[in-house]
Amino acid sequence: MVKDTVVFALTSSTDLAAAVCQDLNLPLGKIKVEHFADGEILVEPQESVRGRSVFIIQSTCNPVTDRLMEVLVCIDACKRASAGEINVIMPYYGYARQDRKAKPRQPITAKLVADLLQVAGADRVVVFDLHAAQIQGFFDIPIDDLTAVPMIGQYFKKKFEGRDDLVVVSPDHGGVTRARRLADILDAPIAIIDKRRPKPNMVEAQNVIGDVNGKTCVVVDDICDTAGSLVAGCEILKKHGAKEIYTAITHGVFSRDAIEKIENSPIKEMVITDTVPLSDEKKAKTTKITVLSVADMIATTINSILGHKPVSLVYNMYKD
Secondary structure, three states: OOOOEEEEEOOOOHHHHHHHHHHHOOOOOOEEEEEOOOOOEEEEEOOOOEOOEEEEEOOOOOOHHHHHHHHHHHHHHHHHOOEOEEEEEEOOOOOOOOOOOOOOOOOOHHHHHHHHHHHHOOOEEEEEOOOOHHHHHHOOOOEEEEOOHHHHHHHHHHHOOOOOOEEEEEOOHHHHHHHHHHHHHHOOOEEEEEEEEEEOOEEEEEEEEOOOOOOEEEEEEEEEOOOHHHHHHHHHHHHOOOOEEEEEEEEEOOOOOHHHHHHOOOEEEEEEEOOOOOOHHHHHOOOOEEEEOOHHHHHHHHHHHHOOOOHHHHHHHHOO
16 A cells, blocks of 8 residues: 555645655655746656555645645646546645635635646645635535644643643634634633734734633634734733733744744744744744644544545544
């Protein structure tokens, strides 16, 4: 079964894919990704994929459209080379925030990307913490929406062992389900930041629903992009008497001056995963960010897919 499997890394997730292959005891597949002078993209597997189970690992992070196009071209190359099945592991699914028409004449790009992956020839897609779980319904092929919450929960459970002043905070009403899941792991109550967003990447925090006075708060969210929304929420928690503030984010996108905002915020520690790679330049600017790897989860998921076993077994490693 192993010899009939090949894992390819495209340009955004090479370190993550290498860690996954190490867990699987597989060599990383040989593939060439070229960008021509005018921006066109060529992806060529450098080994046979005929009849094999192909796994393409690539997060669609900055530059999002280039990363996405690399995936589509790679799928097409593998399909035309008679791959047995093509599995796309997209730890960070770009364009997911446009998942509905919030006002007239808006696109639904989360659906568009789903269509593109399917038309290109993907047989299965694996993602982490979709911005909205309903995006799974945009696909007519199997999709596994994994969550990093159990892994993050285990980290904080060890860190705060014996503490009884924890409260898990959702940064908005839409993230309550995620906060509840983490709160159940930590055996803690939840609070909700009530805020409105006048325009993208800008937020006006309004109030806090729940008791955070004198508490250690863990704010949990799926994405941190410019960090404006997150920092505004943490500042209002501080105003409401929060003792310490930690944050748990699956996808650390960190656009513009996000790192500087985090460093100058009331956040004591931010825990992220490596679904989006944190560059050496960004690492050098921060003392607050802890990175947990999803490589083990991806390797276990690949084994489950190959062995026709439930993908949910991936969470067993985070049970007490």
